[in-house]
Amino acid sequence: AQTVTQSQPEMSVQEAETVTLSCTYDTSESDYYLFWYKQPPSRQMILVIRQEAYKQQNATENRFSVNFQKAAKSFSLKISDSQLGDAAMYFCAYRSEGNDMRFGAGTRLTVKP
Amino acid sequence: AAGVIQSPRHLIKEKRETATLKCYPIPRHDTVYWYQQGPGQDPQFLISFYEKMQSDKGSIPDRFSAQQFSDYHSELNMSSLELGDSALYFCASSPRYYNEQFFGPGTRLTVL
Numbered sequence: 001a002q003t004v005t006q007s008q009p010e011m012s013v014q015e016a017e018t019v020t021l022s023c024t025y026d027t028s029e030s031d032y033y034l035f036w037y038k039q040p041p042s043r044q045m046i047l048v049i050r051q052e053a054y055k056q057q058n059a060t061e062n063r064f065s066v067n068f069q070k071a072a073k074s075f076s077l078k079i080s081d082s083q084l085g086d087a088a089m090y091f092c093a094y095r096s097e098g099n100d101m102r103f104g105a106g107t108r109l110t111v112k113p
Numbered sequence: 114a115a116g117v118i119q120s121p122r123h124l125i126k127e128k129r130e131t132a133t134l135k136c137y138p139i140p141r142h143d144t145v146y147w148y149q150q151g152p153g154q155d156p157q158f159l160i161s162f163y164e165k166m167q168s169d170k171g172s173i174p175d176r177f178s179a180q181q182f183s184d185y186h187s188e189l190n191m192s193s194l195e196l197g198d199s200a201l202y203f204c205a206s207s208p209r210y211y212n213e214q215f216f217g218p219g220t221r222l223t224v225l
Contacts, residue, residue, distance in 0.1 A: 033212040043201055045156070045216035052212065091155055100146055100169055101205070101214055103155040 006104035023092030035093040117217035138206030148203040
């Protein structure tokens with residue numbers, strides 16, 4: 001079974017600085033997708049960034065980028081120029097073709113002004 | 114752009130009562146997923162449907178059932194409610210085999 005591990009229950013970053021959230025996963029599949037979701041206090045699940053496993057290039061979305069290491073089964077999220085609005089719970093998620101999403105336990109990010 | 118609609122947004126029930134949660138997927142999305150997120154927990158997959166047929170099943174209690182209708186909306190029926198059923202219930206939709214799932218705003222169920 002696929003598992004997703006987020007080893008950092010909480011992280012803190014100063015506004016305008018950079019923070020990296022860690023995620024590792026376990027799978028025997030070769031084709032799969034990885035996601036980072038943000039869940040603010042409203043509890044809405046908001047997609048931050050996604051990565052297809054077959055792509056070697058790391059995904060980037062504005063201030064958000066990932067470091068995808070397929071061999072190491074690692075998928076970290078880097079947030080640059082952190083903003084107060086980035087404060088939220090961040091979930092790493094894994095999905096193989098046609099299947100459901102498996103989530104990590106989440107990392108609560110605090111942004112200090 | 115149209116999003117996933119869930120109703121109701123909030124629901125309060127007593128123990129042993131029943132509840133029905135509804136999900137209206139994004140137009141032309143034929144696959145629906147249900148997740149349960151307990152307090153301080155990550156979302157857990159319950160069940161999914163594709164073209165009105167159950168396609169996958171996760172940790173859904175036997176007291177729960179779900180179905181997808183011809184217009185692709187889905188309903189999650191929960192009977193004999195327990196205190197532990199209090200959670201946020203997400204519905205997500207996608208076109209079949211599309212890598213991303215689009216989440217609704219969730220239904221917050223409180224069982225007293």
